[in-house]
Amino acid sequence: MTAPSIASTARAAKRLSPSTLSRLSVARRCNSTGAEPPPAGGHLPSIATSKILRTTREAALRTPGIKWLDEDGNSPLQNTIGGRETRKMNLYQAVRDAMGIALAKDDTAIVFGEDVAFGGVFRCTMGLAEEFGRERVFNTPLSEQGIAGFGIGVASMGQTAIAEIQFSDYIFPAFDQLVNEAAKFRYRSGGQFNVGRLTVRTPSMSVGHGGLYHSQSPEGFFMGASGLKIVVPRSPVQAKGLLLASIRDPNPVIFMEPKILYRSAVEQVPIDDFELPLGRAEVLVPGADLTLLTWGTPLYHCETALSLLAEPPASLAPLVPEALRGARIELIDLRTVLPWDVESVIESVQRTGRLVIVHEASRTAGVGAEIAAEVQSRAFLKLLAPVRRVTAWDTPVGLQFEKFIIPDAIHVLDAVMETLAF
């Protein structure tokens, strides 16, 4: 691959298809973030005003794909939303809420990991030990391979194991247990045994000051481990619904929680038991000119980038061609990374003809590589531009260099403009 060139305004305008140009004046995205770029820092200021988040009861209860699991298992599924309540929660509280429901409804369920009993280093298990007792919510010795292996054993007995690996950077001692054991359990036993009731939660992605070992996004390392599912939530509602679905899914799931979102992502979250579907991407913003695909933290950078594209601040305006500002970008949250929703992504790319994939892991053999390969083979004739990957570089995440390693809104904006103008 050659390094990208910087498209000039003239070229950008020239290369847009006539149909795109005709839409430009109409499309004016209403976007969340303010006109000025966010300050440098370890938090995501765009989250406070993000339109992606469901901050009202009405919006939360109408979360697409929501499946209510009400108390009485015999009654028909309640699809009505009248009378349901929501509560304001951040992401760690939503994770805690989901585990509380799992523990309350399933006597076999246990929650364990390092420092889990006092509430966990990210507060996700706060109060669970007090509520459900130390037999069901407990600290383990400091051993990731032990945690994973122990969880596999519990799950192989048909009980529900909800394990925590304290940071996804430290999941590698458990790699053998997860890849060679959990993923292959069902297949190797001729379907007699399985560890579907195992869920491994782990905080993931960067925070801006984590350096090599508190910034990684290891989902790509698990892509070849068929039998496992990998899920990444973007918000509190998503975290609760996807975690409950993961816990009850008949397969072992690694649930990677973007740690910068634990406190900063806040939504109204339905207090009832509900699930959101695994293996399904979600279109957050519909569009027709380009598909922007990501999961977890970068969704908010993408949202900011779209805002910068539509209404660039004065400082950036000269670099954002007028002709591109009205482009309608389809923003998709992949949500489940393995097995990923090929159909939804292909359907979108066939409409837009352009795909930009964003992830925080480095580029070579990252998840984006797999998606790009499938897209080019399934939608080759519809593609108007090469599939573009916006990723960290193929380096470790150096602490003092993070702002130039982990992709932010400007990386996304540039890639989107280049792809539109190709």
Next chain:
Amino acid sequence: MDGVGNVIEGAELPELDQEFARKKNMALLPIMDTLLYNIQRQGKISFYMTAHGEEATVVGTAAALLPDDEVLGQYRELGVLLWRGWGIDAAMAQCFGNEQDKASKGRQMPVHWGSPQHHFHTISSPLATQIPQAAGVAYALRRDPARRGKNCAAVYFGEGAASEGDFHAGMLFASTISSPTLFIARNNGFAISTPSSEQYFGDGIAARGAGYGIDTIRVDGNDVLAVLSATREARRKCVESGRGVLVEAMTYRVGHHSTSDDSFAYRARQEVEDRKRIDNPIARYRLFLKNRGWWSDSDEDELKESLKKDVMRAFKTAEGLKRHELSDIFSDVYGGEEPLNLKEQREELTQLLRKYGTVWEPWKAELKKFKDNGESLLGRSK
């Protein structure tokens, strides 16, 4: 040594002259720790971990080693590097990740020290990975005619890290493939929030030594003289036999696990205060020195005053320095020929910086923090 610095009857005092004894004063470490902890709180550095409460374990073991014994630390062993003369400035530079940070070129979080000149291998955040590596380091020492029978590899780890598979592998390798490895377990009672009572059911870490055929000693980690004696003897056995030896130092983590932790969420403040008062390793040693007439209150004040000045001076210097060159994002990934992907990605970032570096605020502000203002990339025209 008892709680007030008297040598317990029947105890053998390690060989100790006055100058050495005074040098072993552990005053510098807590001064460094306190300052660095506080400046993390002010947001000047991103992270810190103190060794409060464990000074005697770290300094006592350091003093028992030869200066060129290879050390593989976990992260709470700044005292070893200070003992070896690495210097306050080097430690400050690492914590600030500035242009004088040789330990990691600003790439690693604070407390990830390392210096080949001081035979101290660079800290890695993942726990216990250094333990089997130490067995390999020790084996390499044994194979080196100049260092065989002279040096050992000393590896530090906490009682929590000893639960990792790597601990067991390291012990097994050092004994089976005989390698002069000195295992130093800092049993400080806590792995973040998890007390040692939930970390193991057996008798601490020492009980495991026998299972691996490794000679083992457990020592009061808050008695610096006991630590010194035990480690000297352990080291002697280790080097002479060419095999692993385990030292378990029983101590107490007075500080929080790190600046990301508030330990009063899981332990009583009073418990910590009691420990600081009743079993303070620094106070115990100071009383010992005073009892011998080797130390006075005015010595103490003088030393603290001058150390505080040194530390403040180093802090001011470090704070004012910029970071390494921006192009160090891409250096050191590989040695030898640089692969094409990295060359291209460097160029990709260069193009982005040229286009947005002066107009995208987060980058504009960030570029100024590098000593080259990003010119090492921007100047690389094509």
